[in-house]
Amino acid sequence: MQIETIIQEKKLKLTAARKEILELFIDSQKPLSYDDIKESISMDKATFYRNISKFETESILHSFESNDKKRYYEITGTPHAHFICKECNSIECLEESINLKIKNHTVHDILIKGICQKCMG
Amino acid sequence: MQIETIIQEKKLKLTAARKEILELFIDSQKPLSYDDIKESISMDKATFYRNISKFETESILHSFESNDKKRYYEITGTPHAHFICKECNSIECLEESINLKIKNHTVHDILIKGICQKCMG
DNA sequence: TTATAAATGCAACTAAGTCGCAATTAAGAT
């Protein structure tokens, strides 16, 4: 996944901030919040959120609200559901695809909440 | 569903605020946020949230975070999934039960996000 | 190069929810 290619395809300017953000998300195996990465990036949070916003409208990233009031972002790739632990707030990408249809509705995401293995003791 | 019975079973004090909150949630066909009902209640928001919190630990209510940064609460009854429209933020209770197991995880809730009938045009 | 629209940093702001504290009240004991 080439950052320059992604940016050029969407006709966006390739800035240092955008490179930093995309590198982080491309390398990450799980969704990240601003809070997760604020120490690893050098831009202002306004810049972070404005770029995230643009990446979302361009479908480069997508996001969901977790249980902890934070929004989590990840690269748009193979669609998959997420498991959120209500106890430790950890998020797992579920690779096993869930086939789910609801008539008169278009399903985009599935979030499953419960207790993860660690927290079950 | 008798409010007095619910309160007494959990050994809570029956206050005016609690009556107001429970009446609203018992009558509602869908989950509600503080913002949805703040005009309909007479207590302070701190009182609302403290009572909601107590009701959640007593399993009288349960809640989830939607797409709009607000938390939604509903009476704990028959377990069911929720559909959240990403466009209009409306929430629907899905009565058709979804059978879903993930090994080494306890599933409590399922949130499905997408586009509702209204928003599909 | 230079022009210019887009992007950035900063600070001030918003909105949902939380907390400390003094005053009030529900409910059991007298």
Added chain:
DNA sequence: ATCTTAATTGCGACTTAGTTGCATTTATAA
């Protein structure tokens, strides 16, 4: 019926995630 006391309440101040206005900077293409 009144007293006692822990639980509950209202208020205001606070926290936290994210947003916005504006002056400055920068990526791109003419």
